[in-house]
Amino acid sequence: MGTKKLIKQKAETQSEVWELGDVFRKKWLYKDEEWLTEHYQMLKGLCSVGYLKGIGFGDGEMWLDTYKIQGKLANTFEYTPEFIEKIFNFCLEHYYTKTKPYAHFDWDLSNMIINGDDISLVDWDNCRIYPEGQVFDKMESDLKKPFVGSDLEFIANNRLKELGENYNIKPNQWITNT
Numbered sequence: 001m002g003t004k005k006l007i008k009q010k011a012e013t014q015s016e017v018w019e020l021g022d023v024f025r026k027k028w029l030y031k032d033e034e035w036l037t038e039h040y041q042m043l044k045g046l047c048s049v050g051y052l053k054g055i056g057f058g059d060g061e062m063w064l065d066t067y068k069i070q071g072k073l074a075n076t077f078e079y080t081p082e083f084i085e086k087i088f089n090f091c092l093e094h095y096y097t098k099t100k101p102y103a104h105f106d107w108d109l110s111n112m113i114i115n116g117d118d119i120s121l122v123d124w125d126n127c128r129i130y131p132e133g134q135v136f137d138k139m140e141s142d143l144k145k146p147f148v149g150s151d152l153e154f155i156a157n158n159r160l161k162e163l164g165e166n167y168n169i170k171p172n173q174w175i176t177n178t
């Protein structure tokens with residue numbers, strides 16, 4: 001194998017991310033075969049073709065390999081009202097049309113890769129079935145976070161609620177209902 005680069009380490013989750021050529025490896029420094037096997041089965045039903053590569057287990061460790069998604073991380077784009085619209089629409093539509101009752105549940109801009117009009121999600125570690133109310137709350141707090149304290153905060157707060165109405169989410173179902 002050619003290049004092998006440690007991209008990220010997280011103490012809280014005892015995990016590392018390695019870039020191995022055209023593959024990204026999420027590695028956990030503990031082993032839970034039952035969880036990862038079931039998690040992977042679930043992801044096969046949810047993720048786009050060409051993303052998942054496989055899982056593996058070693059002595060006190062386990063990993064999940066994904067193929068590199070081409071594009072740029074969403075957090076490297078200029079934040080504009082159009083950007084907000086695009087991301088928010090994507091997350092709502094993705095949940096309602098692709099994953100529900102499962103939810104990706106980590107809608108951080110560092111987990112979204114943009115390639116022209118396409119947006120893809122990486123980092124499915126928190127994906128499982130969640131009650132819908134919990135999905136709205138988490139999506140709202142994740143999606144508003146990058147804009148808190150900026151000129152776009154007001155737009156972000158309102159736009160999510162307006163777009164949610166297209167999916168019959170009533171304004172008072174979000175965390176902040178003012």
Ligand SMILES: Nc1ncnc2c1ncn2[C@@H]1O[C@H](COP(=O)(O)OP(=O)(O)O)[C@@H](O)[C@H]1O
Pocket residue numbers: 007008009010015017024026066067068069070073110111113122123124125
């Ligand atoms: N399949 C992939 N294609 C492209 N980039 C990826 C892929 N998987 C991970 N990455 C990159 O690695 C970073 C960390 O991976 P991620 O799964 O989000 O780990 P963490 O749980 O530490 O946030 C991502 O923000 C992204 O930049």
Ligand SMILES: [Mg+2]
Pocket residue numbers: 108110111122123
């Ligand atoms: Mg991530």
